Amino acid sequence: MTQYARPDSNIDVGDWTDQDTTGAASYTIIDQDPEGTPDCSYYIVAADGGANVTAKFGLQNVTDPESASDHKVVVRAAGMVMMDAIPQLTYALYQGASTQIAAKTFTPGDAYGVGFANNTLTLNSTQANSITDYTDLRIWVTLVSGAGSMDEDWVCQAWFECPDASAAVVTHPFLIFVDC
DSSP: OEEEEOEEEEEEOTTOEETTSSSBOOHHHHOOOTTSOOOTTSOEEEEOSSSOEEEEEEEOOOOOOSOOSSOEEEEEEEEEOSSSOOOEEEEEEEETTTEEEEEEEEOOOBTTTTOOEEEEEEOOHHHHHTOOOTTSEEEEEEEEOSSOSOOEEEEEEEEEEEEOOOOOOOOOOOOOOOOO
């Protein structure tokens, strides 16, 4: 089984907005159930205005799985070319306000070509073992500025996943008397 930590709070949405660019970005737009069918008609968006643009979101609490395997961060993203090229997108898992656990940079596919697609960052054992508080995880998404030509990155879903916490094994001692 898998535990999922979806966004559950806005920490700092920076200059990211909603899909209509009329309101601020919100965790409620990207907190869709990873096991469901994503609705990417709603997404957060950032435009390349010549500087990196970061949004930071708190994640739901999960229980320490006491295993370093199968820790992943997933974003479902796309981009749009306005003048130059789709900007790169960096997403990162943080513990607390400043401890980066892992990060990945990629170029999303064209929203009007391939559309939204998942991109997965699988943590190695060193990264997974560096998590000491599974109740204080955050995800940051950053549009990496290129030409400053107002090209856009879009994100419709993001989450962290890890294995279920180990079930405690309970043993009951017993005595056997053997009459010889």
